[in-house]
Amino acid sequence: MKKKLFIKTYGCQMNVYDSGRMADVLAPLGYEPTDAPEGADMVILNTCHIREKAAEKVYSELGRIRQLQKDKASDGGRMVVAVAGCVAQAEGAEIMVRAPHVDMVFGPQTYHQLPEMVARAVRGTGGVVNTDFPVESKFDLLPEESAAPAGPAAFLSVQEGCDKFCTFCVVPYTRGAEFSRPVAQVIAEAKRLAAAGVREFTLLGQNVNAYHGEAQDGTVWGLGRLIRGLAELEGVERIRYTTSHPRDMDDDLIAAHGEVPQLMPFVHLPVQSGSDRILAAMNRKHTADDYRRIVERMRAARPDLALSSDFIVGFPGESDQDFADTLRLVTDIGFAQAYSFKYSARPGTPAAGMDGRQVPEAVKDERLQALQQLLNAQQVGFNESSVGQVQDVLLDRVGKKAGQLLGRGPYMQSVHLIAPERLLGSVAPVRITAAFANSLTGEVVTLDDHAADAAAGTEEVRV
Ligand code: SAH
Ligand code: SF4
Ligand code: F3S
Numbered sequence: 001m002k003k004k005l006f007i008k009t010y011g012c013q014m015n016v017y018d019s020g021r022m023a024d025v026l027a028p029l030g031y032e033p034t035d036a037p038e039g040a041d042m043v044i045l046n047t048c049h050i051r052e053k054a055a056e057k058v059y060s061e062l063g064r065i066r067q068l069q070k071d072k073a074s075d076g077g078r079m080v081v082a083v084a085g086c087v088a089q090a091e092g093a094e095i096m097v098r099a100p101h102v103d104m105v106f107g108p109q110t111y112h113q114l115p116e117m118v119a120r121a122v123r124g125t126g127g128v129v130n131t132d133f134p135v136e137s138k139f140d141l142l143p144e145e146s147a148a149p150a151g152p153a154a155f156l157s158v159q160e161g162c163d164k165f166c167t168f169c170v171v172p173y174t175r176g177a178e179f180s181r182p183v184a185q186v187i188a189e190a191k192r193l194a195a196a197g198v199r200e201f202t203l204l205g206q207n208v209n210a211y212h213g214e215a216q217d218g219t220v221w222g223l224g225r226l227i228r229g230l231a232e233l234e235g236v237e238r239i240r241y242t243t244s245h246p247r248d249m250d251d252d253l254i255a256a257h258g259e260v261p262q263l264m265p266f267v268h269l270p271v272q273s274g275s276d277r278i279l280a281a282m283n284r285k286h287t288a289d290d291y292r293r294i295v296e297r298m299r300a301a302r303p304d305l306a307l308s309s310d311f312i313v314g315f316p317g318e319s320d321q322d323f324a325d326t327l328r329l330v331t332d333i334g335f336a337q338a339y340s341f342k343y344s345a346r347p348g349t350p351a352a353g354m355d356g357r358q359v360p361e362a363v364k365d366e367r368l369q370a371l372q373q374l375l376n377a378q379q380v381g382f383n384e385s386s387v388g389q390v391q392d393v394l395l396d397r398v399g400k401k402a403g404q405l406l407g408r409g410p411y412m413q414s415v416h417l418i419a420p421e422r423l424l425g426s427v428a429p430v431r432i433t434a435a436f437a438n439s440l441t442g443e444v445v446t447l448d449d450h451a452a453d454a455a456a457g458t459e460e461v462r463v
Helices: 013-029 052-074 085-091 094-098 111-123 183-195 223-231 251-259 276-281 288-301 320-333 361-385 447-455
Strands: 003-009 031-033 042-047 080-084 104-106 128-130 153-157 200-204 238-242 266-268 306-313 337-342 390-398 404-408 414-418 427-435 440-444
Touching: 003 013, 013 031, 013 042, 013 085, 013 111, 013 153, 013 200, 042 052, 042 085, 052 080, 052 085, 080 085, 080 111, 085 094, 085 104, 104 111, 111 128, 153 183, 183 200, 183 223, 200 223, 223 238, 223 251, 238 266, 251 288, 276 288, 276 320, 288 320, 306 320, 306 361, 320 361, 337 361, 361 427, 390 414, 414 427
Parallel strands: 003 031, 003 042, 042 080, 080 104, 104 128, 153 200, 200 238, 266 306, 306 337, 414 440
Antiparallel strands: 390 404, 390 427, 404 414, 427 440
16 A cells, blocks of 8 residues: 655755655655645655754654644554654754654665665664764665656756865764765766756755766766766756855866856855955855955856855854955845855854854844845846846746746746746746846747847847
């Protein structure tokens, strides 16, 4: 009999990718994904440890799940409850002390061992904790994707882990050492996804541009080379990558932005701060000017390149002047969108121990608000500058309104339009008609429009 599997995913795209692969591992055991935890035979919370709030959410969710597990038991069933991902890796057996109804705790590098873990958990001889960093790579042992891709845009994990040890960050501890998948493995997965209808590939890694995968002839490919290789495959219409680090933005990757038409003109490049003093304390190993120069080089290769970033405000010791330097960097660069966070002290990281230098919560709040105001204004300005352009939009979802499709333009803006459903899954030319804070509206450019434009002698701006 089929069993129901509910997976709730927190955190970054890497976790989204992992959740999909967990479902692939569990499919041969008879587990089928379901949309709600009620009545499920297995519930997996795939968790994030990046900030305190993210980690705490897991425990409140576990409280809710406990009731559902009891309901299932009173119906004579059994709900296996698992905590996976980065909280699992960081807290391990602690989780079972706080939440004894949890059956399995496993980290991001061991989920290929789920069949054995499930067998042990179901036998009921106590909880299973599996937070090793095994010598084998999960990628060598995972089955091929069992489910059809969810749409025409898919994530493809190419690199994992991080050796950079920024002083605020848990990722090197939860994801482990940096590792690149071999080229042939990435290409094979991309071919399967393309054959299943995927058109846009987002290459994933905690430090995706640190990619250094071994090719079959023994040479080592960087991310730029991998992108060029993927661009040659049938059906690969768009390529993106995330998240990259400024230090690994090498010449070949920058050149690829000018040379590979499928590589989209939008890059998420976290900078964290605009103050050299804070960047040094964060162990980022780049200055604010290094970042400015990298962006200049990228824009020289691809003049319409749009950028996104991550910022942390209130890192220990951050002064008003340091924060002003961050605002100045934002003004200099001009971001199409960005994420900003209040510094959150994470257990075991060096910055958490910078005693006496922690910034008061009220100051963090104030700085976050000022930064977000500036970033939001830049985002609105960027969206407004799109009005009147014709953008190639990948129509990947059905909207809430009748006849509405949603998609993404080259610069990752969300575009809403009324269009025939047969266009779902394809890239269509869309004239942008209005801009909002978080989205654009548009209309599909038809052949008639092209003819009219040609007759009137108007030239279309194609981006
Ligand atoms: N690998 C990426 C980002 C990983 S985490 C990089 O190198 O930039 C995603 C974002 O969360 C980070 O860019 C950072 O802005 C934020 N972040 C990480 N640790 C944090 C902490 N302790 N407090 C607040 N924000 C944090
Ligand atoms: Fe964390 Fe820094 Fe590694 Fe990014 S580069 S994952 S912020 S340690
Ligand atoms: Fe969170 Fe782990 Fe990703 S801590 S951001 S889920 S790598």
